[in-house]
Amino acid sequence: MTHALSASSLCKRYRSTWALRDCDLALPAGRVIALVGPNGAGKTTLLRLTVGLLSxxxxxxxxxxxxxxANTPQALARIGFLAQEHPLYRSFTVADLLHFGASLNIRFDRRLAEKRLDSLGIPLDRKAGALSGGQQSQVALxxxxxxxxxxxxxxEPLASLDPVARREFLQTLMGAVAQDGITVLFSSHVVHELERVCDYLVVLNHGRIALDGDIDAVLARHRILTGPRSEMDDPRLGAVLEATHSDRHTSLLVRDGAAIDGWQEQQAGLEDVVLAYLRGSATIEKREVAAS
Known part of the structure; x- marks a missing residue:
């Protein structure tokens, strides 16, 4: 398998603070990869290491x-990067930005960019600073x-966009993926949006990799079981990632557990799984809730 990104024992420290610790990754090429984690988890640090802005x-x-x-034109040409704030020279027209991009990148396809922008109704003679936030994001993409x-x-390309602009951005992105077969590494807090467009998942928490894998395979390993109030001492449950108790019932999110008579079973959603790992995959979290 060809790997788009490989990391071995990857660590990054800022003075006395570790942003990443002992990260091992082998991300497959040709996939749309979701990078998920809370603020301060190390997501931006990992992305900046990926594009060579950090060592x-x-x-x-x-x-x-x-x-x-490596910082060679050939190496830099293989990686595209779009930061959260969609940085553009506000006094440049869109045409100026395309000319600037073509002068700096050996594989730059100006005709492709013009075609994409024309399909979105974004005029080339308009200054970047006069565009809406959604239009600026489309120009940057x-x-x-x-x-x-x-x-x-x-x-975090969707962070500042309204729902309409977010949908248009994702449509443009997925059209490019389908046409060109590029690999996308996509950081976002919007888990339900990622589930629609991504097929591979990386969960980063406290600077470490909590979970990674093909999304379908990850979901197949996780289930939600609901049954009588239980102390969770049945080995058939597998790894219990999260437990919620009421007076009479227990709801468990489990990994690799077997079916248990008398317990209802349902497929765990991506958001259920991600939140369980972010809240602490190494321990069982118990939350008392009111009886329904």
């Missing part, structure tokens, strides 16, 4: 078997895609 404190990271810090990258890295 590891220890360990290693490679993008398509090359160091992202068009610039990133025009690099013809093998890996496109997106850092």
């Amino acid at each position: 590891p404190t220890s360990g290693s990271i490679e993008v398509f078997d090359s160091s992202p810090t 068009a610039l990133a895609l025009a690099k013809r990258p093998d890996l496109l890295v997106l850092d």
Whole structure:
């Protein structure tokens, strides 16, 4: 299998604070990969290491078997990066931005960018600062895609967008994935949006990898079981990631458990699984709730 990104014992420290600790990853090429975690989990640090804006404190990271810090035109051409704030030169027209992008990137496809922007009704003679937030995000995405990258890295690209702009952004992105087969590494807090467009999951918490894998395979391993109030001492339950108790019933989110007579079983959703790992996958969390 070809890996778009490989990391081994990857660590990054800022003075006395560790942003990443002992991260091992092997992300497959040609996938849309969701990177999920709370604020301060290390997501932006991992993305900046991926695109070569930072260097590891220890360990290693490679993008398509090359160091992202190589800083050669050939290496940089393989990676596209879109930061959360969609940075654009506000006094530049859209046409100026396309000319600027073409002058800096050896694989830049200006015609592709113009075609995408024309389909969205974004005029080339309009200054970037005069565009709406959604239009600015689309221009930034068009610039990133025009690099013809093998890996496109997106850092919270939906954070400042309204629902309509968010949907248009995702439609443009998925159209590019379908057409060009690029790999996308996508950081976001909006889990239900990620479930619609991503097929691979990485959960990052406290600077460490809590979970990673194909989303369908991850969900297949996790279930929600509901039954009589229980102390969870049945080994058939597998790994209990989270438990919620009422006066009479217990609801469990389990990994790799077997079916138990008398317990109702349902498929765990992606948000259920992600939140369980973010709240503490190494321990069982018990929350007392009012009886229904």
